[in-house]
Amino acid sequence: MKVFVEKANIDDAELLAEIQRDSFDDESRTYNNNEPGGPEGYDSIDSQIEFMKQAHYYKILKANEIVGGVIVYVNDSLVYNLGRIYINPIHQNQGIGHQVMKLIEANYPEVQKWWLDTPNWSISNHYFYEKNGYVKIKEEHGLFIYEKCRSVNC
Template sequence: MNEIIRLQVALETDAEQIRNMMVEIERDETDRWYDNDERPFIPGYDSINMQKYHMWDKKYYKIMYDDILAGVLLISYTGREHARVDRFYIEPTFQNKGIGSKVITLIEGMYPMVRLWTLDTIQKSIRNHKFYEKNGYEKIGEDEDERYYCKTISEPIKEINRFNSDEDFSNQNFIQCNMQNVDIYDVNMRDSGFTNMNLESGIYQNSNLSNTRFTNVNMSNAVLGDSNMNKIEICHVSLADAYIHDTNLGFEEQKAPLIMERCELRSSRIVDSNLQDLSICNCNIEGMKIDGILVSDLINIYKSSLKTEINKM
């Protein structure tokens, strides 16, 4: 095959084109693998904003086939020696041309320090299973909907780091320890406590932090994404310039309300969000607007209308 296959970092100007391609990919996968009105679970596949979100750390790649967009690849580089393939899609007309295997080789060359690659793929796609297994991935688990794969790179690398692996640190205390630039992967940190620590610029992805407590901790510039934070409590926290987006209240059948009390939210913005049944009580709404209209004006109009109706009785 003489065609040139390249990976290019996706830019915001590419978002619409990628979205359009993902709509076609979702339709093809639905027709190919699903029936009874079922569809593949591809969060935000038809959203331009979601495509832009994937670009936040410049690891969302366009797969270019002779300068034509042929697919996308999203990498979560969660540590020095491990990374996750979060999205890997080839546009239907470019499938069965050997592009996927070439992309696997390219991305491994771009991240030579990664020793462990992980991903998951749908159970329904036998084609995907054969593809990943052909390219060195081994199945490490499965459930009703997904298969989970990993690939270990065995070739030696320079300056390889020492691992603390398969050790039980449960119920241990760590005090005044230097943990700068640590690399933590596939670790159960449930019920842990972090106190008086500098966790600046930390990245927490695909993590279970249930019942974990962060107290007097510097987490500025940190990213918490693709993680289970159900029932989390955030209190006495400065959220200046925070950006909270593409977040939900849990699984459809288990949704529970988000409760915010005594929070300083002055000059904040809520955009393109579902606020159905949202309740605001005993709050300072001075200057608050909905679609550019002052809430205080809306309340005054309502009260005036209500008073008029009462007078008519």
């Protein structure tokens, strides 16, 4: 099934916080000693609204249902940060994340390099990002840092 990304708005904040909480908590319970948790603000409605002000925040739609979100931090250097991508656990492993990565990258053809971070214990994230062309470049403070170059000069 085809998915779409669309700019998120304040009315989406509560549902996005709920989906993000479910997604991050599920991942953390699976790979982090049964501990729930995610990055700062992952389960807060106010934080979702703040992210919408600071970044390009998209909702992921499947059959007109919000099933996840993506946050992209844009800057002048053409090196953009994929701040977060998350999908409701009941919709994972259906190819949605891969479709979304292609859509997001297509929305920013000017980008020369993407980067992101993910917890060092998040095995499924490592596999997902590597499958989508990202390369782990270092580890710091319990996070793996990944990059994806789209330019010969990066």
